[in-house]
Amino acid sequence: MKNYEMDLTAGNLAPKLLRFSIPLVLTNIMQVLSNMTDLAVVGRFSGPEALGAVGSVPNFLFIFTGLVIGLGSGVNSICAFFVGAKSKKDLSETIHTAFVICFVFGVILMAAGMVLARPVLLLMNTKPELIDGAVLYFKIYMVGIPFEALFNYGNGVFSAVGDTKRPLYFLTASGIANALLNLVFVIGLGMSVDGVAWGSVIANFLSAFLVLLALAKGTGDARLEVRKIRVNWQKALRVIKLGIPAGLQNMIFGFANMFMQMGLNSFDAVMVSGNAAAANADTLIYNIMAAFYVGCATFIGQNYGAGKKGRVVKSYVWGTVFSFAVGLALGILLLIFGREFLSLFTDSEEVIACGLERVKIMAFAYCVSAFMDNSIAACRGLGKTLVPSVMVSLGSCVFRIVWIFTVFAHFKTLPSLFLLFPCSWILTAIFVFAYFLVILKKAFPKSAQSNSELKILNGEMLK
Numbered sequence: 335m336k337n338y339e340m341d342l343t344a345g346n347l348a349p350k351l352l353r354f355s356i357p358l359v360l361t362n363i364m365q366v367l368s369n370m371t372d373l374a375v376v377g378r379f380s381g382p383e384a385l386g387a388v389g390s391v392p393n394f395l396f397i398f399t400g401l402v403i404g405l406g407s408g409v410n411s412i413c414a415f416f417v418g419a420k421s422k423k424d425l426s427e428t429i430h431t432a433f434v435i436c437f438v439f440g441v442i443l444m445a446a447g448m449v450l451a452r453p454v455l456l457l458m459n460t461k462p463e464l465i466d467g468a469v470l471y472f473k474i475y476m477v478g479i480p481f482e483a484l485f486n487y488g489n490g491v492f493s494a495v496g497d498t499k500r501p502l503y504f505l506t507a508s509g510i511a512n513a514l515l516n517l518v519f520v521i522g523l524g525m526s527v528d529g530v531a532w533g534s535v536i537a538n539f540l541s542a543f544l545v546l547l548a549l550a551k552g553t554g555d556a557r558l559e560v561r562k563i564r565v566n567w568q569k570a571l572r573v574i575k576l577g578i579p580a581g582l583q584n585m586i587f588g589f590a591n592m593f594m595q596m597g598l599n600s601f602d603a604v605m606v607s608g609n610a611a612a613a614n615a616d617t618l619i620y621n622i623m624a625a626f627y628v629g630c631a632t633f634i635g636q637n638y639g640a641g642k643k644g645r646v647v648k649s650y651v652w653g654t655v656f657s658f659a660v661g662l663a664l665g666i667l668l669l670i671f672g673r674e675f676l677s678l679f680t681d682s683e684e685v686i687a688c689g690l691e692r693v694k695i696m697a698f699a700y701c702v703s704a705f706m707d708n709s710i711a712a713c714r715g716l717g718k719t720l721v722p723s724v725m726v727s728l729g730s731c732v733f734r735i736v737w738i739f740t741v742f743a744h745f746k747t748l749p750s751l752f753l754l755f756p757c758s759w760i761l762t763a764i765f766v767f768a769y770f771l772v773i774l775k776k777a778f779p780k781s782a783q784s785n786s787e788l789k790i791l792n793g794e795m796l797k
Contacts, residue, residue, distance in 0.1 A: 340496025342633045343418055343640040347648045351629050352656065357498035358625035361489070364505040366618045368512045368537055370678075372530035373614060375516040377679040380526040382607045385680060387467030387527050389610020390460045390595070392617070395472065397589060398443045398479055401581035405436050406486030407628065408577025411635045411714050412569075413494030413556070418639025422555055424569070429491055429549075430562045431569040433484075435577070440483030447476035459599040461606065467527045474531035478538035485538065488545030493632050495556045504544035512537035579719035583710065583726045590734040590758075597742050597751050608688025611679040615672075615693065619664045619700045626657040627711035634715025643778040649715070650770070654708045661701035669697040691748050699756040706763035712770050716777050722766050729762030 340354060377385035409432045416425040451472045452465075460468055489501040512533050519529030549558035598609055630653030637645040668675060672693040676686045706729075713722045737754040744750070 404581025414635030
């Protein structure tokens with residue numbers, strides 16, 4: 335059987351990080367394309383109103399998906415540490431405990447989303463002509479959240495052992511299924527936002543099924559066995575302690591962006607639709623950059639467990655370099671081909687013109703986020719997420735809300751709205767980077783003379 339696992343504690347780091355991250359890039363692209371097909375299909379075949387309805391949901395939806403992604407990243411960091419420390423028993427207990435934790439949280443989030451859909455979308459000042467479609471899409475999408483939680487769990491486990499290829503294969507299959515289902519439901523059966531929502535639910539189920547099947551049939555250390563599925567409370571607390579703050583970081587961004595959406599909703603419906611189309615570029619570029627953050631956290635996790643400070647530092651540096659370069663390059667490409675990109679979602683010149691206004695503002699902002707997000711990932715790799723979560727709350731959430739009610743309230747223009755992104759990223763990056771340097775020093779004290787001593791100290795820090 336082909337061995338998909340990779341030892342991240344030895345070898346030339348930069349090429350290995352790149353080789354590890356490229357499948358993650360493709361995986362994240364498939365996730366984004368899967369979501370983009372929802373907008374593309376309804377925009378093309380159901381009209382601007384359906385496009386605006388689906389486009390009104392992502393910021394609110396990310397509060398829920400962000401938590402399951404955070405849980406998956408927490409599972410990844412803990413498993414990577416035990417892989418680096420070569421502790422098979424702890425790794426197995428974490429894998430089986432995390433399965434239960436992720437599924438239960440997925441079900442809880444599904445129920446919460448069903449209840450909160452209309453009240454929150456109304457609070458966000460969603461346009462009256464868009465609200466019913468937005469609520470319908472959101473509630474149906476919530477049915478697939480437990481499956482999305484399980485896929486992110488499996489993806490986190492596979493990435494921790496250096497396997498980033500199989501999750502890509504599974505997501506590619508579900509992405510193709512999603513696109514085909516969207517076309518069948520919308521064009522063939524005459525459905526609209528409900529059709530693309532059910533397509534997403536089925537695709538999420540397929541990706542979760544495939545990743546769990548692969549874990550169950552595995553022969554390596556990352557194996558899920560039904561008879562071993564039970565909660566080890568010590569490991570459960572570790573997963574929750576690391577995963578929940580990581581998820582809350584994502585939720586905080588989603589919450590702050592809801593206020594941005596409120597500001598955007600103060601413009602007319604055409605502007606809302608144009609920005610809904612242009613926002614797909616944000617999601618695409620962020621997720622491509624995020625692959626290097628996952629790579630950084632996983633490399634740091636394994637090398638932290640192995641007690642190799644030099645490789646931890648190099649992982650941080652190269653993760654930042656790669657993500658910054660990719661963000662800058664993709665921003666420039668978007669600026670050049672913005673019209674062609676927006677035409678994938680609508681044939682309305684008026685909507686495209688509105689979308690291009692956002693593209694011109696954001697094109698050179700994406701790369702700035704690398705300094706903040708990679709520092710957060712590095713802290714997670716060292717087993718710390720609570721303090722970065724507080725910093726994100728202040729630098730990205732509180733700061734953005736204040737900006738909306740001060741700077742944007744004064745100017746009421748698109749530039750005054752979207753410039754809050756790079757400003758908040760820079761502010762948060764400064765504090766998170768400083769914190770990373772502090773915990774790096776504590777993780778590798780000068781008093782520890784050997785790798786075995788460091789492993790013991792690092793294990794205590796994760797408790």
